Amino acid sequence: xxxxxxxxxxxxxxxxxxxxxxxxxxxxxxxxxxxxxxxxxxxxxxxxxxxxxxxxxxxxxxxxxxxxxxxxxxxxxxxxxxxxxxxxxxxxxxxxxxxxxxxxxxxxxxxxxxxxxxxxxxxxxxxxxxxxxxxxxxxxxxxxxxxxxxxxxxxxxxxxxxxxxxxxxxxxxxxxxxxxxxxxxxxxxxxxxxxxxxxxxxxxxxxxxxxxxxxxxxxxxxxxxxxxxxxxxxxxxxxxxxxxxxxxxxxxxxxxxxxxxxxxxxxxxxxxxxxxxxxxxxxxxxxxxxxxxxxxxxxxxxxxxxxxxxxxxxxxxxxxxxxxxxxxxxxxxxxxxxxxxxxxxxxxx
Amino acid sequence: xxxxxxxxxxxxxxxxxxxxxxxxxxxxxxxxxxxxxxxxxxxxxxxxxxxxxxxxxxxxxxxxxxxxxxxxxxxxxxxxxxxxxxxxxxxxxxxxxxxxxxxxxxxxxxxxxxxxxxxxxxxxxxxxxxxxxxxxxxxxxxxxxxxxxxxxxxxxxxxxxxxxxxxxxxxxxxxxxxxxxxxxxxxxxxxxxxxxxxxxxxxxxxxxxxxxxxxxxxxxxxxxxxxxxxxxxxxxxxxxxxxxxxxxxxxxxxxxxxxxxxxxxxxxxxxxxxxxxxxxxxxxxxxxxxxxxxxxxxxxxxxxxxxxxxxxxxxxxxxxxxxxxxxxxxxxxxxxxxxxxxxxxxxxxxx
Numbered sequence: 001x002x003x004x005x006x007x008x009x010x011x012x013x014x015x016x017x018x019x020x021x022x023x024x025x026x027x028x029x030x031x032x033x034x035x036x037x038x039x040x041x042x043x044x045x046x047x048x049x050x051x052x053x054x055x056x057x058x059x060x061x062x063x064x065x066x067x068x069x070x071x072x073x074x075x076x077x078x079x080x081x082x083x084x085x086x087x088x089x090x091x092x093x094x095x096x097x098x099x100x101x102x103x104x105x106x107x108x109x110x111x112x113x114x115x116x117x118x119x120x121x122x123x124x125x126x127x128x129x130x131x132x133x134x135x136x137x138x139x140x141x142x143x144x145x146x147x148x149x150x151x152x153x154x155x156x157x158x159x160x161x162x163x164x165x166x167x168x169x170x171x172x173x174x175x176x177x178x179x180x181x182x183x184x185x186x187x188x189x190x191x192x193x194x195x196x197x198x199x200x201x202x203x204x205x206x207x208x209x210x211x212x213x214x215x216x217x218x219x220x221x222x223x224x225x226x227x228x229x230x231x232x233x234x235x236x237x238x239x240x241x242x243x244x245x246x247x248x249x250x251x252x253x254x255x256x257x258x259x260x261x262x263x264x265x266x267x268x269x270x271x272x273x274x275x276x277x278x279x280x281x282x283x284x285x286x287x288x289x290x291x292x293x294x295x296x297x298x299x300x301x302x303x304x305x306x307x308x309x310x311x312x313x314x315x316x317x318x319x320x321x322x323x324x325x326x327x328x329x330x331x332x333x334x335x336x337x338x339x340x341x342x343x344x345x346x347x348x349x
Numbered sequence: 350x351x352x353x354x355x356x357x358x359x360x361x362x363x364x365x366x367x368x369x370x371x372x373x374x375x376x377x378x379x380x381x382x383x384x385x386x387x388x389x390x391x392x393x394x395x396x397x398x399x400x401x402x403x404x405x406x407x408x409x410x411x412x413x414x415x416x417x418x419x420x421x422x423x424x425x426x427x428x429x430x431x432x433x434x435x436x437x438x439x440x441x442x443x444x445x446x447x448x449x450x451x452x453x454x455x456x457x458x459x460x461x462x463x464x465x466x467x468x469x470x471x472x473x474x475x476x477x478x479x480x481x482x483x484x485x486x487x488x489x490x491x492x493x494x495x496x497x498x499x500x501x502x503x504x505x506x507x508x509x510x511x512x513x514x515x516x517x518x519x520x521x522x523x524x525x526x527x528x529x530x531x532x533x534x535x536x537x538x539x540x541x542x543x544x545x546x547x548x549x550x551x552x553x554x555x556x557x558x559x560x561x562x563x564x565x566x567x568x569x570x571x572x573x574x575x576x577x578x579x580x581x582x583x584x585x586x587x588x589x590x591x592x593x594x595x596x597x598x599x600x601x602x603x604x605x606x607x608x609x610x611x612x613x614x615x616x617x618x619x620x621x622x623x624x625x626x627x628x629x630x631x632x633x634x635x636x637x638x639x640x641x642x643x644x645x646x647x648x649x650x651x652x653x654x655x656x657x658x659x660x661x662x663x664x665x666x667x668x669x670x671x672x673x674x675x676x677x678x679x680x681x682x683x684x685x686x687x688x689x690x691x692x693x694x695x696x697x698x699x700x
Contacts, residue, residue, distance in 0.1 A: 098670050098672065100672055103618040104674075148620055153522050154522060155673075157674075162538075232536055249668045252534075252536065327538045
């Protein structure tokens with residue numbers, strides 16, 4: 001009798017459990033674009049395990065080839081499906097391998113035969129609501145050791161993978177526009193003018209702070225931009241200087257410059273400045289970063305306010321574009337196998 | 350009967366526990382991972398020894414009677430990485446007091462060859478290899494006879510010296526940084542930066558490269574990598590000119606300019622046969638005609654130390670990034686070292 005009662009209670013408990021879990025509403029996994037626009041990375045390249053192998057044994061006359069495989073992951077939010085070409089960035093950039101003696105190692109991309117990889121051809125769409133992880137792709141390099149030129153028993157180079165890619169940062173915080181900031185009459189306002197702190201926007205360059213100041217004739221925004229990705233930011237149009245074997249090298253004037261594509265409230269472009277190049281005051285220009293941080297002041301004149309006398313909120317869209325350079329390295333050992341077992345008369349370090 | 354029960358139980362208990370313990374031990378030991386069977390890689394290019402020689406403890410014996418034969422046994426071992434081949438043998442010369450020792454004879458063996466001189470022999474012996482990381486050895490046996498002592502002398506202490514004169518070489522293979530931006534002006538990460546390389550453990554030879562100081566010399570739009578190579582004599586003997594090294598063992602008028610001399614060649618990546626892959630070293634060696642061969646550096650040791658400056662023939666464009674490149678240093682020399690053994694010559698006791 002007791003057993004029967006126990007079984008009944010247990011069955012009831014089970015049914016209850018099924019009902020509770022079965023009827024609970026499914027969690028909405030769809031994230032908004034604002035939820036996606038987080039993170040401090042853009043394109044992240046990493047060497048795949050054992051490609052290249054840690055030690056490469058080579059022999060005179062043998063096919064001394066090896067593979068170098070890199071995994072690319074777009075951990076940022078550029079480009080979005082409506083950006084670029086079919087959601088892929090046009091003229092994204094290139095990935096180069098360097099750090100080795102070209103007399104000894106020959107490296108070429110498998111597909112193109114070029115000593116670099118064109119990232120534009122890779123499926124590296126940015127994180128989006130439909131692909132919250134971002135695009136992933138691989139680069140295959142075919143390596144060959146030229147043993148005739150290897151006159152030592154052991155050579156220990158470090159392969160340095162440098163990716164230089166075009167990237168965008170978009171920040172759209174809500175700002176408060178108060179047409180009557182010095183009003184003496186106490187009226188209820190929907191918002192008040194305050195500084196806004198931002199963390200990051202799913203890109204290696206982030207808008208970290210907007211300090212707002214409402215004046216009688218204009219509203220002024222000091223926009224602070226920071227390099228949060230751990231790499232180097234390069235001025236657009238200096239992509240070719242990333243090539244480690246190229247004829248020109250990056251100099252100080254090419255780095256730490258971010259292009260402010262636009263700063264708009266509503267659809268009204270703001271006048272910003274001071275810019276590092278060209279017109280000091282403009283709607284578009286280069287922002288110089290000092291120690292990884294820079295700022296620019298943008299202003300909205302009273303004439304461009306909305307047709308209202310009371311304070312209102314509006315999104316301030318800040319769009320930055322730049323070339324970002326990151327590196328990753330992998331140490332390898334190339335060991336030359338000698339025919340004989342006789343010591344000496346060959347050499348090692 | 351009842352008294353026996355606990356004892357039986359005890360024995361039974363003991364009998365069960367022991368096999369259980371045994372099974373447990375087998376499982377534990379069986380499951381312990383066996384030590385890695387991977388053979389440890391042997392680096393033969395380590396150490397500061399070349400050839401080492403020692404007399405056997407009893408040959409020559411500590412005491413030898415006058416006018417009697419006695420054996421001399423010399424054990425020569427190649428503890429370095431260079432193999433002394435049949436084509437370029439090492440010389441062994443024995444120094445004796447001719448008034449007290451006579452009839453010195455080297456017994457010929459496979460690797461020991463006697464000469465027309467009683468006290469001179471040649472031999473060859475392999476160096477350390479991956480299959481013989483201790484190095485090969487050659488035992489040289491000789492025989493000699495003591496002369497009669499002076500009538501007034503009861504005993505006489507005598508000395509035998511063995512001098513080895515052999516060709517040897519030191520090879521250092523290393524990876525250096527070709528840093529095109531030494532000042533660190535250019536932005537971005539570099540794969541390496543030029544810094545001193547120190548070698549404390551030798552290269553399996555008595556002459557050792559102890560330090561390499563890289564210097565990237567800017568020349569217009571290029572840099573010319575230059576290396577100060579510090580070399581030391583870490584062995585127990587002296588380097589001599591490789592040309593006619595063996596005459597140091599038997600020529601009393603051996604040229605004093607040939608002492609403490611070695612030559613150095615430095616190669617970068619590329620075919621060794623190509624002149625471009627060889628670095629220019631100063632001071633350079635003069636050939637017999639008096640012309641300077643700048644690809645061969647001359648090392649003249651002072652207090653067992655010397656350095657040489659070797660430079661790339663062609664520059665590297667400043668626009669290219671830093672990279673790691675191999676560098677091979679080859680030092681050729683003859684090496685001379687001696688050992689000695691003392692023994693007593695005594696008169697037999699007469700009734």
